[in-house]
Amino acid sequence: VLFAFFRPQQSLLFLVIYVSIRPLLVEVNSGLKLIGDLITFIAFVKIVLSSGRNWKTLFSFKWFEWAFFAILIAGSISGLVQGVLPAAVLFQVRTFVIMYLLYYIIARMTLPDDWLKRLAWVTVWTSMISSIHGLIEKLSMRQLLLPEEWKYKTLSATNFVRIYGLPGNPNSMALLLLFGVMSLLFLQHIYKGEKYKWFLNINLVLFVGVFILTYSRGTWISAFVLGAIFIVTTRNWHLLKRLVIAGVASLILIYYPVNLGVKLVAKFGFDPEEVDIGSIAGRFGETFDEQNLALMTESGRFFYINKGFEIFKQYPIAGSGFGSFGGSATLSYGSPIYDHYGIRSDIYGGKYFYSDNQYIQIITETGVIGVVLFAAFLLGMLYLFWKERKTPMGKFMIALWFATGFSGFYYNIWELKLYTMFYFILFGVFASMTNQYTKFKVKDL
Numbered sequence: 001v002l003f004a005f006f007r008p009q010q011s012l013l014f015l016v017i018y019v020s021i022r023p024l025l026v027e028v029n030s031g032l033k034l035i036g037d038l039i040t041f042i043a044f045v046k047i048v049l050s051s052g053r054n055w056k057t058l059f060s061f062k063w064f065e066w067a068f069f070a071i072l073i074a075g076s077i078s079g080l081v082q083g084v085l086p087a088a089v090l091f092q093v094r095t096f097v098i099m100y101l102l103y104y105i106i107a108r109m110t111l112p113d114d115w116l117k118r119l120a121w122v123t124v125w126t127s128m129i130s131s132i133h134g135l136i137e138k139l140s141m142r143q144l145l146l147p148e149e150w151k152y153k154t155l156s157a158t159n160f161v162r163i164y165g166l167p168g169n170p171n172s173m174a175l176l177l178l179f180g181v182m183s184l185l186f187l188q189h190i191y192k193g194e195k196y197k198w199f200l201n202i203n204l205v206l207f208v209g210v211f212i213l214t215y216s217r218g219t220w221i222s223a224f225v226l227g228a229i230f231i232v233t234t235r236n237w238h239l240l241k242r243l244v245i246a247g248v249a250s251l252i253l254i255y256y257p258v259n260l261g262v263k264l265v266a267k268f269g270f271d272p273e274e275v276d277i278g279s280i281a282g283r284f285g286e287t288f289d290e291q292n293l294a295l296m297t298e299s300g301r302f303f304y305i306n307k308g309f310e311i312f313k314q315y316p317i318a319g320s321g322f323g324s325f326g327g328s329a330t331l332s333y334g335s336p337i338y339d340h341y342g343i344r345s346d347i348y349g350g351k352y353f354y355s356d357n358q359y360i361q362i363i364t365e366t367g368v369i370g371v372v373l374f375a376a377f378l379l380g381m382l383y384l385f386w387k388e389r390k391t392p393m394g395k396f397m398i399a400l401w402f403a404t405g406f407s408g409f410y411y412n413i414w415e416l417k418l419y420t421m422f423y424f425i426l427f428g429v430f431a432s433m434t435n436q437y438t439k440f441k442v443k444d445l
Contacts, residue, residue: 016425018039060437067376082337088332091323091333127183150168170215177208181211205249206254222403229399304355328354358415
C-alpha cells in the first residue's frame with residue numbers, strides 16, 4: 001500500500017504481475033487476496049488528490065461510462081428486488097468496477113513517454129516466467145513447482161493435457177500469453193535494430209508454443225480475430241509473415257518436442273501407462289463431437305443458454321438481477337432462483353458455475369433494459385476508437401474491441417480480471433494519448 005501511494009505509476013505496472021499470478025499467490029498466502037484492490041484504490045486516491053480543486057473534471061464521463069453506470073444500477077436494483085443477497089450484489093458490482101477504475105485512473109494521468117514500453121517489458125517478463133513454469137508443469141505431469149492443492153487436483157483427461165501455469169487456469173494462461181505476444185511485437189517495433197533481437201525472437205517462439213499447448217480454443221479464436229483485423233487495417237503484411245514463421249518454429253521447437261518429452265517422462269518416470277498428450281486437431285474436434293455436444297446440452301454452455309432464455313421470459317424487462325445467474329457473485333454466494341429453474345449447483349464438482357457467455361448473463365440478469373445499456377456501453381467505446389481509426393493505436397483498439405466481443409460468446413469476458421486488466425489499461429493509455437479527459441500529474445516519488 002505504501003509503495004502504491006508513493007509510486008502509483010510503478011504500482012500499476014506491478015499490478016500486471018500480481019493479477020497474472022494471483023491464483024498462485026493466494027493459494028500460498030490467502031492474505032494476499034486484496035492486494036490488487038488496494039493498489040487500485042490507492043492509485044485512485046492519488047488521482048483525486050492530484051486534481052487539487054478541479055473536482056468537476058473528476059466527474060467528466062463519456063457516453064459509454066454513463067451506460068456502464070446505468071447497467072450497474074439497473075442490475076443491482078433488480079437483484080435486490082428478486083431476493084439476491086446484498087453482499088452478492090455488491091460483489092458483482094465490484095467485479096465489474098474494479099478494473100474499470102484502471103481506465104479511469106490511467107486516462108486522467110499524465111504518463112511518462114516510456115510508460116507503455118515499461119508495461120510491455122513487465123508483461124514480457126511475466127509471460128516468460130509463466131511459460132517456463134508451464135513447460136516444467138507439463139513435462140513433470142503437474143508434479144513440480146506447484147502447490148499441493150494443485151498437484152492433486154482432479155482433472156478430466158481433456159484438461160489434464162493443458163498447461164495451467166502460474167495463472168492456475170489454461171484459458172487465463174492463454175490470455176496472458178496473448179498479451180505477451182502483443183507486447184513482444186510492440187517491442188520489436190520499437191527496437192528495430194539488433195538490440196534485444198534474439199531475446200525477443202526466442203520469446204516469441206516460446207510464447208506461441210506454450211500458447212498452443214494451453215489448448216484454449218476460445219483464446220485461439222480471439223487471437224485470430226485480433227490479428228486478422230489489425231493486420232488487414234494496417235496492411236502490415238510483414239507482421240503476418242513474422243507470426244507465421246514464429247508459429248511454424250514454435251511447432252518444431254516447442255510443441256512437438258514437449259509432447260515427446262511428456263511421453264518419455266510418462267514411460268520412464270511418473271506414469272508407466274500410455275498418456276494422452278492432446279493435439280490441436282483433437283481439441284477442435286471435441287467442439288463438434290457428439291458426446292461433447294450432448295454434455296453441453298445437458299450441463300454445459302447450451303444448457304446455460306437455454307436456462308438463461310427461460311429465466312428471461314419470466315423477467316423480460318429488468319431481468320432476474322445481479323447475482324442470480326452464472327456470474328462472479330453466484331460462484332461465491334449461489335443464487336436464489338437455481339432450485340426453482342432446476343439448475344444444478346454440482347456441475348463443476350460442487351461449485352456454482354460461470355455462464356461462459358457474457359451475453360446470456362446480461363440478457364438474463366438485466367433483461368431488455370440491460371441489453372440496451374450494454375449495447376450502448378460497447379458501441380460507445382467503439383465510437384471513441386473509430387474516431388482515431390487512422391492512427392495505429394486506434395486501429396489496434398478497434399481490433400481488440402472486436403476480439404473482446406467475440407470472447408464474450410464463450411467467456412464471461414468482462415468479469416475475467418486478467419483480461420479486463422489489460423483491456424482497461426490499454427484503453428486508459430489510448431484515452432490518455434488522445435486527451436479524452438483533463439489529465440493530472442501523478443509523479444512517482
